[in-house]
Amino acid sequence: MIVITAPTGNIGRHLLPLLVRAAPAHGEELRVIARDPARLPDEVRDHVEVVVGSHGDTEVVDRAFEGADAVFWLVPPDASLSPADAYCGFTRPAAKALTAHGVGHVVGVSALGRGTPLADRAGLVTASLAMDDLIATSGAAYRALANPSFFENLLEEADSIREKGVFTDAADADRKAPLVAVADIAAVAARLLLDRSWTGTDDVPVLGPQDLSPNDLARIMTEQLGHPVRYERQSLEDLRTTLLGYGLHEAFVQGIADMKQAKDDGLDAGVTRTADTASPTTFEQWCAQTLKPAVLA
Template structure:
């Protein structure tokens, strides 16, 4: 039995179909924890066991982990909380349930940067690493998917790209870093969940096919969208004020700022890309398949 948390999210939405395709042939049953079961299609609900509720709820994870062999763990960060409460606080009930039910394997979504000079002052990333330690401390076999930033973060800029041809971030325009598609993260998670011959606790870097800078992203988006795109760097103090203006918890907002600062100081640069750590989807491919329809569809609606 494999339990999937956040099955309708960015990563879970790619992971669940992969497991539905492969798990039955291996004799694996699937169980999902979801707040709103209506977000699952009828076809999916017919093939999985559904536990309704939050996977931060002790009663929910206690029911969900009974009889489970493996768990896919993803914390949906709650910006109304401090980073510690959003990650480790949310995960503590699950950690207790893992022990109580003797779950053998957990694959978690985490971040790059462990062991780097800035790892202990990297905001949300530091909090995610503490969550990893909490899960590993239960004695389960644990693999933390150590991810850089996602291609999908650019989708938050779709409106600005559509209206002004501009996207923003808080890092140097020429700083090249790894970036990855969420579909590729899901594929790595599926492989680990289905082949549980691994033991102990470790991280699994998921680095995408190449390092890219914001200037590289602007060039590729210009080519793929067929319209000029440029990058504007947002000062960190301005980013903080913007986040607090959106009513984020001040500590959580500071956690985002600290993460951005750490990324600009080399947080994601400590792992070499090898055939084992690289993933296949290029930014060009992702732009053509995902970003371009999101940005240009509204333009066609207005024409």
């Protein structure tokens, strides 16, 4: 039995079909935790058991983890909380349930940066790494998918790209860093969940095929979309002001700012890209398949 949290989220919506297709050949049953089961795609709903509720709830994870052999764990960050509460606070009931039910394996979505000088001052990343440590205390074998920023973050800029030909972030325009497509993260998660020959606790970096700067992204978007796209750097102070204006928790906003500063200082540069840590989807492919339809919509 594999339990999937956040099955309709960015990664979960790619992971769940992979597992549904592969589970019969591996003799696996699937169970999902979903607040709103109606959001599950029709093609998978009949192939999974559904536990309704939040996977941050003690009673929900206790029901969901009973009889489970493996869990896919993803925390949906709650910007109304502090980073510590959003990650470790949310995960604590699950860690206890993992121990109580003797779940053998957990694959979690986390971040790059462990072992670097920046790891303890990287805001949301620091909180995510603390979440990994909490899960590791459960006794389950654990693999933390250590990810850089996602291509999909740019979907939040689709309106601005369409209307102004501009996207913004707080990074240096020429700073190259790894970026990854969420579908590639899902593929790695599926492989680990279905082949549980691994033991102990470790990170599994998923780095995408190449490092890219914001200026690189602008150039590729210009080529793929057929109209000029440029990058504008936003100051961290302006970013804080904007996010606070949306009503986000002040500590969470500071966590975002600290994460972006750490990334700009090289947080994601601590792992070498190899055949094992690279993933296949290029930014050009992702633009053609995902960003372009969103911008043209």
